[in-house]
Amino acid sequence: MPPPTDLIRQTPLFRGLDDSALRSVIAEARGSRLPAGNILFHQNDALARLWVVTAGRVQLFQLTPEGHQVILHIAGPGQEVGLLPALTDAPSPVSARAVEDSSLLAWRAEDFRALMRGHPQLGFNAIAILGEHIRLYQDRIRELTTERVERRLARTLLRLAKQLGKRTPEGVLIDLPLSRQNLAEMSGTTLYTASRILRGWEDAGIVSSGRERVVIRSPHKLVTIAEDLQR
Amino acid sequence: MPPPTDLIRQTPLFRGLDDSALRSVIAEARGSRLPAGNILFHQNDALARLWVVTAGRVQLFQLTPEGHQVILHIAGPGQEVGLLPALTDAPSPVSARAVEDSSLLAWRAEDFRALMRGHPQLGFNAIAILGEHIRLYQDRIRELTTERVERRLARTLLRLAKQLGKRTPEGVLIDLPLSRQNLAEMSGTTLYTASRILRGWEDAGIVSSGRERVVIRSPHKLVTIAEDLQR
């Protein structure tokens, strides 16, 4: 199976490259598969490669010494994993795990940096990606320090919907196996509180959720909660 | 007064440049002053410039619609301000204010990007800086979701000590006007809780604090609290 050129072309990391550059990029890619649940790398690992997800979902997270997991990002098709360590030669600050059966393309970090020297556009793309992460993280810090759980949960769902949402007849499906526990780890709360809030929203007709599955029936009402516009 | 070449040479943004590159950089710099309390820019502003602090302290923060302030970073001499908007042409996600009388060097964003094209080292430096911020923000998110206030406050002080600490006979002085309110805004708590915890540490001989002033007498004990090694 040849690397999916069209997907790569539209990837944040490789967008805007001319055809010859794209060919060099693809020439050095290696494909691989990562079954659901498998770890791609651990935090503090030195990484020699960077990846782009072509199918499935890869979760970036940290574990605390006490065993709590914090989910920092979920990368879907077109998104890169391990970019920062590949660029800076520092160990990875996060761990990565497939939450669905996934396919990836990999480049050797070294080769990628060589490509970057030849194609400055890659550098600008990398900066844009890191910048986007910085903005998201700053927002989360602000939310965690100033907002209550319900608002944070609403924001988490809206962020997921924007990134991985899929229109269905019942509403916007978060297209990802998503337990209450996962939701808690993304919102800074506990499984139990997340469950209670989801239940409340279910009763209010805002969401429709099941086992590891959430559909947003009324995104508008969720925004209302996230922005605290309700009264 | 000529731009301080030596300081610029050791700045994370401009380090590793050869002398001719450094001369071009300095040629385009414009100096300015920013008295304590003054705003450099607001969040959502489109910025046409980027700055490097040469003296004083510049605080990066966000304000919530409810009026809560969250401090995301404090830039001291050698550190850059407004880098991300300058690189990506997007509005600034944060506001910036001098917390002491400060001096800055400014470059037009446009000029800086031109310099970057001529000197790839600048691009790598920028990436390293953004990467460092990402790591710090990820750590803070993990702390905010899994740790209690006392540990977070300890970490905040240790981070400040590392960045802006000054050895004195009594201990490590956080060299910055730092109110309980500010500390709370950096740690994700309230003025009152921060005050109580500081008081406790004062009684335990760990810190020695006064009006807008903190000295760490026993960094070791603070680490013990931050890492929850105490018993």
Place this chain on the structure above:
DNA sequence: CGTTCTTTTGAGACAGCTCAATTTACGTGG
């Protein structure tokens, strides 16, 4: 030496956590 801002302290409330027990949903193998 009065004004203003910071810090401290008390008292009470409550959002959210913890722990335990039960119910529900799903997948598997007989």
Place this chain on the structure above:
DNA sequence: CCACGTAAATTGAGCTGTCTCAAAAGAACG
């Protein structure tokens, strides 16, 4: 297709860390 085992989700009850609000004391500064 049903029964069983396992993991997710729900729900209750009680606790507590932290916030809120109010008031007073302390520090800086003209």
